[in-house]
Amino acid sequence: MDAVVRQQESSDLVGLVDTENPFDIPFSETLPRQLEAIDASFKDRVDKIKLLQNRAESGGITDIRRMADIVPLLFAHTAYKSYPEGWLVEQKWDRMGRWLDTVSTRRVEPMDTREVKGLDAWLQRLESQGHYVSCSSGTTGKCAMMNATMADGEFAGHSLLRAIIWSGIVPNHDRRMVSLGQVAATPRNRASGKPMREAFNRPDVMPFAPNVPPITIGGITEMIVLRKKIADGTAKPTEIAYFEAQAAEREKAIESSIEQAAAALIESRHMPLHIMGLFGPLYKVAERVRAQGFSGKDFCENSAFVSGGLKRVQLPGNYREFIFETLNLSFDRFCLTYGMQELNTNAPRCKAGRYHMAPWVMLLLLDESGEHLIEPTTSGEVEGRAAFFDLSLQGRWGGVISGDKIRATWGPCACGNRGPSVSEDIQRFADTANGDKIACAGTIDAYVRGVA
Amino acid sequence: MNLAGEARRSTAQDNDEATPAPFFVRGTLVEGTAVRHRSRDLGVDFVTPKLDLDALIALRTEPGPLFDVKLDEILDFLAETGERMRQDKGGHLREAVDRISATNVLPRSVIELNVRMAGDYLNKARLLEYAEQNLGDARVLDEWVARVDSTGRRSFTRAFPPRLIHVLPGNSPLVSAQSIALGAMVKAVNLFKMGSSDPFMAVAILRTMLDVDPHHPVPRSMSAVYWRGGDERVERAVFQPQYFDKIVAWGGGDAITNVIKYLMPGLQLVSFDPKTSISMIGIEAFESEETLEDVAARAANDVGLLNQEACVCSRVLFVEGDRNQLDRFCERLQRKLVDRNAVSGKAPPLPRDLAEEVESMRLMDDEFGVWGTGDGSGLVVRSDEPVDFHPINKTANVVGVSSLKDALKYVNVATQTVGVYPPARQVELRDGLASGGAQRIVRLGDAGGQSIGAPHDAMYVMHRFVHWIVHEDGFAASPACPQA
Numbered sequence: 026m027d028a029v030v031r032q033q034e035s036s037d038l039v040g041l042v043d044t045e046n047p048f049d050i051p052f053s054e055t056l057p058r059q060l061e062a063i064d065a066s067f068k069d070r071v072d073k074i075k076l077l078q079n080r081a082e083s084g085g086i087t088d089i090r091r092m093a094d095i096v097p098l099l100f101a102h103t104a105y106k107s108y109p110e111g112w113l114v115e116q117k118w119d120r121m122g123r124w125l126d127t128v129s130t131r132r133v134e135p136m137d138t139r140e141v142k143g144l145d146a147w148l149q150r151l152e153s154q155g156h157y158v159s160c161s162s163g164t165t166g167k168c169a170m171m172n173a174t175m176a177d178g179e180f181a182g183h184s185l186l187r188a189i190i191w192s193g194i195v196p197n198h199d200r201r202m203v204s205l206g207q208v209a210a211t212p213r214n215r216a217s218g219k220p221m222r223e224a225f226n227r228p229d230v231m232p233f234a235p236n237v238p239p240i241t242i243g244g245i246t247e248m249i250v251l252r253k254k255i256a257d258g259t260a261k262p263t264e265i266a267y268f269e270a271q272a273a274e275r276e277k278a279i280e281s282s283i284e285q286a287a288a289a290l291i292e293s294r295h296m297p298l299h300i301m302g303l304f305g306p307l308y309k310v311a312e313r314v315r316a317q318g319f320s321g322k323d324f325c326e327n328s329a330f331v332s333g334g335l336k337r338v339q340l341p342g343n344y345r346e347f348i349f350e351t352l353n354l355s356f357d358r359f360c361l362t363y364g365m366q367e368l369n370t371n372a373p374r375c376k377a378g379r380y381h382m383a384p385w386v387m388l389l390l391l392d393e394s395g396e397h398l399i400e401p402t403t404s405g406e407v408e409g410r411a412a413f414f415d416l417s418l419q420g421r422w423g424g425v426i427s428g429d430k431i432r433a434t435w436g437p438c439a440c441g442n443r444g445p446s447v448s449e450d451i452q453r454f455a456d457t458a459n460g461d462k463i464a465c466a467g468t469i470d471a472y473v474r475g476v477a
Numbered sequence: 478m479n480l481a482g483e484a485r486r487s488t489a490q491d492n493d494e495a496t497p498a499p500f501f502v503r504g505t506l507v508e509g510t511a512v513r514h515r516s517r518d519l520g521v522d523f524v525t526p527k528l529d530l531d532a533l534i535a536l537r538t539e540p541g542p543l544f545d546v547k548l549d550e551i552l553d554f555l556a557e558t559g560e561r562m563r564q565d566k567g568g569h570l571r572e573a574v575d576r577i578s579a580t581n582v583l584p585r586s587v588i589e590l591n592v593r594m595a596g597d598y599l600n601k602a603r604l605l606e607y608a609e610q611n612l613g614d615a616r617v618l619d620e621w622v623a624r625v626d627s628t629g630r631r632s633f634t635r636a637f638p639p640r641l642i643h644v645l646p647g648n649s650p651l652v653s654a655q656s657i658a659l660g661a662m663v664k665a666v667n668l669f670k671m672g673s674s675d676p677f678m679a680v681a682i683l684r685t686m687l688d689v690d691p692h693h694p695v696p697r698s699m700s701a702v703y704w705r706g707g708d709e710r711v712e713r714a715v716f717q718p719q720y721f722d723k724i725v726a727w728g729g730g731d732a733i734t735n736v737i738k739y740l741m742p743g744l745q746l747v748s749f750d751p752k753t754s755i756s757m758i759g760i761e762a763f764e765s766e767e768t769l770e771d772v773a774a775r776a777a778n779d780v781g782l783l784n785q786e787a788c789v790c791s792r793v794l795f796v797e798g799d800r801n802q803l804d805r806f807c808e809r810l811q812r813k814l815v816d817r818n819a820v821s822g823k824a825p826p827l828p829r830d831l832a833e834e835v836e837s838m839r840l841m842d843d844e845f846g847v848w849g850t851g852d853g854s855g856l857v858v859r860s861d862e863p864v865d866f867h868p869i870n871k872t873a874n875v876v877g878v879s880s881l882k883d884a885l886k887y888v889n890v891a892t893q894t895v896g897v898y899p900p901a902r903q904v905e906l907r908d909g910l911a912s913g914g915a916q917r918i919v920r921l922g923d924a925g926g927q928s929i930g931a932p933h934d935a936m937y938v939m940h941r942f943v944h945w946i947v948h949e950d951g952f953a954a955s956p957a958c959p960q961a
Contacts (some may be wrong), residue, residue: 075840076836076837076840079836079839079840080836100833101829101830101833103829103830103833103834104833104836104837107833107834107836107837107838108837109844109860109862109864109865110865111862111865120844123841123843124837124841127837127840127841128837167865256889257886257889258889258890258913258914394829395829426829467750467751467752467753467788467867467891468751468753468867468891469753469889469890469891472750472889472890472891
């Protein structure tokens with residue numbers, strides 16, 4: 026098969042996003058097409074992405090013929106935060122650019138960075154060259170920086186809207202969109218909300234988003250820089266006081282956005298709403314709504330989109346029922362997805378409570394070490410570390426290994442769809458480890474309050 | 478109160494494969510296989526008896542078994558225990574080596590050496606020297622030592638026996654012997670909480686003590702048990718000032734953070750904080766090829782010690798020299814690290830996140846140099862500033878500096894040992910190092926050495942263990958109280 030035809034395979038699979046039900050294709054049909062497309066992507070990018078080239082060389086991989094061939098080529102999120110933090114702290118953007126280039130498909134050309142003041146400014150300069158860099162939204166740790174193209178962002182938004190429609194919510198420009206906010210203002214997050222908003226929101230009503238200062242990547246990084254200075258012992262007490270004050274401000278902003286969202290929901294209760302947010306804040310908003318004497322009977326039949334799990338937030342066992350009853354939601358009008366910043370595509374939850382993989386995303390299950398493939402089986406569920414290859418990603422490599430412990434099946438789901446699916450019960454390997462290592466060796470991180 | 482099922486209740490079938498880890502409770506061996514645990518580092522299962530919390534505690538109205546025993550007798554008993562450990566007729570130490578080898582990342586040869594060192598540590602003359610060095614006058618352990626101050630006021634001071642919880646590290650069997658010896662010398666009531674990567678060594682030593690004398694007050698003042706660190710059902714019940722005076726904690730971040738939440742009036746922390754050690758190598762290393770080889774070997778010794786699991790192990794090496802010189806040093810250091818594997822075995826491979834970070838550095842060869850691979854056999858990364866990650870599993874980060882004084886800015890409160898080459902330059906650096914936070918300055922290659930009774934982590938350990946009690950007896954001119 027020649028290169029053009031093989032590239033075609035990738036776009037055919039990605040093009041399934043606009044078909045009525047891309048999640049009903051049996052794994053046996055998708056697998057050979059995915060392998061073709063991943064092989065083509067590999068051959069196209071192995072000379073472009075330096076890290077991939079290095080992996081291919083050290084793993085002796087020249088072709089992708091089987092799923093196992095992909096395993097040595099998977100990048101963990103740590104690959105996207107492997108730059109020395111000192112470069113960020115000292116604003117060495119030329120070096121940061123050279124680093125970003127090693128994990129990008131399109132060349133990050135050298136630019137005159139003398140005038141660049143701060144991370145947000147550098148990211149803007151990169152955007153003007155077509156590099157849309159998203160950042161993991163950790164508040165204290167190092168940021169993972171992931172390059173993407175504009176098309177990547179557009180696809181993320183479009184495929185998310187399609188997934189919401191697939192899960193049974195039909196957009197009709199007849200709801201007020203209520204977004205709970207509190208996500209970092211990254212290109213990925215900006216792009217993914219836009220098509221949803223356009224499809225759901227009533228033309229005569231402003232969509233709601235809390236009026237709080239956005240969490241910018243630069244703002245997050247400012248905190249990281251200060252933490253490093255505290256560790257080095259070079260931060261002055263006034264700087265630490267500023268750091269503490271900023272953290273308190275952020276807490277207040279979070280509280281305020283909860284208050285504002287609760288007020289907006291109550292105020293707009295006479296029109297159908299489409300609510301977007303995470304379970305943690307959503308639960309708090311529901312508590313506020315209850316506290317002010319409102320519940321399901323006061324609301325129209327609302328719909329909602331929630332991404333991800335609990336993100337380590339502790340909630341009571343009945344949190345979903347509580348949210349649903351308070352805001353008049355139901356599973357028919359509710360879309361929950363499983364996704365991560367490293368991927369472009371979210372997996373929507375079906376009526377049977379499982380997350381379904383799009384055919385342009387290969388699901389790979391690995392052992393805990395992440396080094397060995399667990400061969401797919403079409404009968405029963407298998408547990409392991411989740412890894413993916415997202416064929417829709419252009420700006421960087423599509424192979425991603427996660428820290429998630431999942432249970433997957435490649436057989437048909439009880440909902441009737443025949444594609445691979447993942448059980449709702451997803452854990453982090455980091456949370457399940459028996460964490461009581463005691464040794465005398467350790468780092469300065471233990472000496473920085475609020476970080477260890 | 479009995480606690481079980483903190484990991485999970487074990488079944489007969491499970492126990493066939495899991496290693497037994499008996500407890501030792503106030504002079505008595507407690508065997509049992511009721512609870513199954515998983516060791517953190519290697520994920521190997523071990524089984525313990527049910528933990529009987531009440532059995533660990535004695536009321537304060539009951540003096541500790543060692544309170545009235547003279548130091549000399551305690552030292553004789555410890556020395557005899559050391560001798561029995563060397564003979565190991567009961568096979569307790571052999572068994573401990575077997576079991577630790579299954580749960581610990583250290584190679585068996587290193588564990589064997591450590592266990593031998595543990596026996597040798599129990600040496601009467603050296604332990605007495607330790608006490609003298611720590612306390613100035615070891616009589617304060619046995620007596621109320623009199624003093625009259627310059628105003629004529631008379632007092633008697635005693636280093637009174639404390640009640641101690643020792644949270645033991647899992648990375649060195651020798652520390653169990655040291656903690657037991659110090660705990661005995663200060664005549665404490667001791668509870669040892671063992672680590673999951675070595676829930677065996679402390680009990681093996683205490684069992685050997687029973688072979689010496691099953692009724693001796695030293696073993697009766699000791700308990701050694703395991704629970705999963707952070708298990709609040711145990712810790713909230715036991716970590717009480719009514720039962721214990723001090724928690725002696727060795728540990729990395731999580732272990733210390735965990736213990737801190739139990740501190741309160743009457744319950745203090747003696748903390749061996751998590752530490753990082755470094756090396757400082759002067760331009761003199763490049764005087765000749767022989768010198769460079771020798772310096773690289775010394776550096777490899779400090780890096781690879783205990784497979785780089787301990788706080789004394791060097792992780793970042795500041796070297797005076799140009800890029801070409803640094804690269805020559807790095808190449809030799811990596812080779813010497815690999816050479817050490819013949820003696821001490823390889824370390825585990827680097828975890829994925831670290832391996833990925835090093836891989837990226839390899840790609841940016843303008844900025845970094847990388848020698849070796851992350852397979853645990855020895856890896857050297859050269860950079861302009863210390864790397865962000867904590868080098869482990871035989872990884873050395875070589876950082877070029879134009880002068881060793883420039884490296885002082887990288888010294889911080891987490892810095893423990895600094896190995897210096899050439900030795901003569903220790904003097905020019907030591908004040909700056911101490912001011913920055915470092916606590917121990919040694920000749921390069923000698924990080925593992927220890928002068929008897931020297932301060933550890935900026936304190937005299939035994940001095941911190943004891944309860945300093947004063948008996949004020951008015952003015953010397955007034956009639957002395959009958960006891961004096």
